[in-house]
Amino acid sequence: MPTPSHTSIEEIVETGRRLIESGGIDGLTMQKVASAVGVRAPSLYKHVQSRGALIRLIIEDVATDLGRSLEEAVLGDDPGGDLVRLATVFRDFARSHPESYGLMFAPIPEEWRPATTLLMEATGPMLRTVEAMVDPENALEAARLVTAWAHGFVSMELVGAFRLGGDLEDAFQFGIERLVEALG
Amino acid sequence: MPTPSHTSIEEIVETGRRLIESGGIDGLTMQKVASAVGVRAPSLYKHVQSRGALIRLIIEDVATDLGRSLEEAVLGDDPGGDLVRLATVFRDFARSHPESYGLMFAPIPEEWRPATTLLMEATGPMLRTVEAMVDPENALEAARLVTAWAHGFVSMELVGAFRLGGDLEDAFQFGIERLVEALG
């Protein structure tokens, strides 16, 4: 006799994302997800293939959100100003979702990795803005310069690698201003 | 009756590092370390406080090696040339120790994180080289720009986040050249 599902893939992903944000990747156990959505751990496997597949779905969800936030930052009038806004939104996103952002480019098992397509879509607004600033043949390289810097900065900030004193806001401003200059 | 130790902290760290390099962080289990050094898992706790503490020691070992490699890249005659060499050595190091490099700035539990002192010592050659290129009041910000870019680039490269085509060597050269220009 068919029995209706007590949960859904959406609820499972959302719950898992919350668990990661509050307790890091080790805080995501199938048992905790299960009890949070009101079933037992084995039932989760009706909705998701494995813990790794769930983690991948969560990271892809985060990447999609980041992409949306970045798209909103692009006004389209002034590429230099857009790039500053993009960098700021990028950093703010990372700081407000530190654990899940951290997983997006982290060295994790292949099975957990988000689809590269989604990562590229997420950083798409950066590429399009940079394309408006430099020669077409340098656009990809220039976008990679900005994206690498932005990710490197926020990931080092999140793990506390910048502790020589100094103001991190100043360092971030210094960085984005020099990059805009270098590309403008 | 005293019995001599069958292993040592150095051997344990070295073995653990090899396990991480060949199988990622999940490849480092206390049981595998133990059997590789010829004891049973419980004996490891005579030499190391916990798995997390062992991971921290391994990352610190890697950071020390990276610092040494970077120091050798600094010739001291031409800061711009030194910076290009530093960036190249940084990237080469990451690519030849992908798994353990990846852990150095990864979002891992607090207990596993390397001492910040060691991270700063590792990136010290970058700071000192940049200090020879810019105004003293901008040195820290400028060093953070270069370090963030270098780490961001290689960590994204290692996880395969750059897949829009294009040549990664070109992108790396483009990046370091623009940065040297921007600071010079």
Place this chain on the structure above:
DNA sequence: ACCTGAACACCGTTCAAGT
């Protein structure tokens, strides 16, 4: 068609008992 308890193969870690 989904949920469950029981079971399996792993973990990290503790601890009393050996030598």
Place this chain on the structure above:
DNA sequence: ACCTGAACACCGTTCAAGT
């Protein structure tokens, strides 16, 4: 003083049995 087996509390995952 270090090593060991046994045990404990957890994991992720499978599967036969329930409804």
